[in-house]
Amino acid sequence: MKEEREVMILTSLWHRNRLVLHSRDIKEANDLFFNINYFIPQYRQLIFCGDIIKKARYLKGVKLIETEDLGSLGEAFKESLAEEELGTPPVQIVYFNAREETFKQVLQNLDRGWIATCTDDTANFVKNSYNIRKEIIFERCIIYMLDPLPNDFSIEEKLIEDTKESNRGIKQFIIQMKQSQVHLAFQAIQDELSSRKKVTQSYLSETLGIREKTLKKIIEIGIREKRLDISNYIEMIPSLIIDFLKEISFIKEVSLVAVFEGNNLVAYSRYRDIIFPTLNFLQLRDKIDIFLDSGLNIGEYWHLRLNSENKDIFIYNHDYLYCFILEKGINFITFRSKVEKLIRYI
């Protein structure tokens, strides 16, 4: 499968977009499903229905629903999707050899989370009934994408690019690992939000060890799987601070930057593989501020330079608290002037 196609299919499945796999021979459409099913996150509850083939019956952890009562099936699925908001695992429905009636009574009422395989007659109904966003054409099959792709699918592009030389097992491992990370991080953020009113993007980046793009993916997948938009509860990095971080990233001796507003971490960027909990910066700030109590007034704004054997710490206390871990050998005077110049723009 070409990489561009893989990216689109992975993105669609991860985002629970609706897919129809069409072929003249239903066997070909079903086989296509088994070629792409490892893109479906493993924590989702797979539900197979329709003309379930023998091969599908032996898959681990799959629920098989075999009923002729399409009306009841449609109602049951609607309830399953509604329950996801209450914490039940998200479902992924696969309907083998779906007919027109299947769409009318079961799938048309479900706005996400299903894949259907079908043959020519049903495909014509699908094309006439849905706004097809994209068609992926294979030699013997076509995938109809019924939902738009998200604006940014760079994480999926990177996953496919990184695994393009790998076999299916390795590919599955790497993709599933990322999907599980996103899933678990969403749960952790939800938990965190239950004890705090708001959290900052930088706090989450540091504590969960995730980058900005992954955080966006967590929010998007959360909306698709739980219908819950947590973005309103996460304070993003102010744009002027982002510009500051970009400029600082050009200085090769900078290993880590953290910016605090009061005790809140509002920006965090790590350029080297070092472990330094940012709370240490706040501890140092407090140890400087307390000198006022001894009659030693350092002043409203101050900066601290701490040289140690292997690395240096630089803290610039202004309207924000700018904290840096620096490699040895940096010219402090030049660096401080650069920081001061950039801070003037904020």
Place this chain on the structure above:
Amino acid sequence: MVEQSEINSILDELLSISESEGALILSSDGSIIGSKLKNDFIKSKLVKYFSELMATVISITSKVNFGEPEQIFVQGTERKIFVHEVKEKNVYVILLGTSDMNTGFASIAIEKIIPTLKRIVQ
């Protein structure tokens, strides 16, 4: 044993820098080896806060494998602070001054007294 007259002479040398306001020599356990303050600072609190600052710094740098702290320099809109570790002696030299104290001269003065301090502190 520390010869107090030599300590006093070291402190005087540090305080000869224009705009300096005080100098302290502390051991790592927080005891005062010598101190001279020109200003109305509360000495007991200064000693306590510098000891706590150094304990925090040592704790942080050791936990993250940054090695031993060597020096700390704080420059505020009102004041400057130098803290220099005297290696192998577990002693800190602290120099306080106004924001107009010349940073370069202060550093040179501290470097200059280190060999004497190393010699007289057991």
